[in-house]
Amino acid sequence: MKPPPFHYHAPRTEAEALALLAELAPEEGRILAGGQSLVPAMALRVARPSHLIDINGLPGLDRLEVGDGQLRVGPLVRHAMIRRESVPGPLGALLDKVRGHIAHLPIRTRGTVCGSLANADPASEWCLVAATLGGAMLARSMRGDRMIAAEDFFQGFMTTALEPDELLAGLHLPVLPEGTRWGFHEFSRRAGDYAQAASLAVLEMRAGTIAAARIGIGAVEDRPRRLPEAEALLTNRAPTADLLRQAAAEARATLLPTDDDPTRPALAETVIRRALADAAGIELP
The missing domain is CATH 3.30.43.10 (Uridine Diphospho-n-acetylenolpyruvylglucosamine Reductase, domain 2)
Structure with missing residues (x-):
């Protein structure tokens, strides 16, 4: 057409x-x-x-820079540019893993990270990453610049805090400290399809216990978000298989799926549990 x-x-x-x-x-x-x-x-x-x-012909908008503890992603950075070699440490490894789940190679080659964020599909992998890691979006217009926290940026299904005259000029993500553990899982019916449920788990370990936890869910509700109840359950405790299952079940109980698909809550619990298991280095049956 x-x-x-x-x-x-x-x-x-x-x-x-x-x-x-x-x-x-x-x-x-x-x-x-x-x-x-x-x-x-x-x-x-x-x-x-x-x-x-x-804006494809504009110079300098495809910058991918690390400095002052942040990764800054310009508005013309393509999905395929987000690679382990481009970003140091655990964050680079995490983003490299996530990138491989985005659609198909032609789309990853042409599509942009900021374009995906501006589209704000709740099944978008980058939207989940931004929400889970506490990223911020740089909005730019003739009126000036403003930073919008991810928790304020995503306002509903394919709805953001961007004003009509604002360009999404960048994504800022915190660089993860060395030793940070993470896990990412999503379920889709076919490779390249939109996820029906996706989860990202990021754990900071200290002396065998979880010092801080970030757990995000995407593709289930009308926007990606963190799961504070499950995070609180894990904090300052040693990870065990039973604890991870309990956290995933706690998260499932707080979800408000956007449809009445009876499989959605179970899928969400499964991807959360698997993301946590990968982050904690625990094998679950």
């Missing part, structure tokens, strides 16, 4: 792109980066932007 008619704009600078967005946002102007969600939505007539502002 062909998309509905639209006006195409190719700014030469970021400032020009922001000015165009400020002018055209009231007329359904949209930013075009990877286009892996927006373009198919246009072809299906689900999205009908009157103007597309293509």
Whole structure:
């Protein structure tokens, strides 16, 4: 199918792109980066932007930088650029693992991390990572910059705190300390399909006990989020198989699935349990 008619704009600078967005946002102007969600939505007539502002030709927006304890991901960083070799330590290994679960290779090659965050599909792997790790999004407009914490950024199904005239100009993630343990699991019906349930668990271990825990769930509710009840249950305790099962069951009890699929809560409990087991280095039957 062909998309509905639209006006195409190719700014030469970021400032020009922001000015165009400020002018055209009231007329359904949209930013075009990877286009892996927006373009198919246009072809299906689900999205009908009157103007597309293509930022792919802008220099410097594909930077992936580590400094001051943070990883900064620019708006044109493609999924495929997120590799263990690009990011040091446990965070790089975690992101490398997650990247491999995103759709198919052509999409990973073209799609962008920030585009996925702006789309805010609750099944998005990067949305889950941002929510679990306590990331922050850099929103930029002609009015200036502002940082939005992940817990405030995701506001519902494919809904964010971005204003219409704001460009998602970056994702900031905290660099994980050496020795941080993590596990990631998702379930989908076929390779490359959207996840039906996904979980990320990050554990800081100290003298054989869990000093701090971060557990996130995605693809189950209308947005990704952390699971504080399960985190509290694990904190300052030595990980055991029974404790991990108890934490996963506690998390399941707090979930509010967006549909009445009777398998969803069980899937969620399973991926949480498996993510925790990988993070703790415990084999579960």
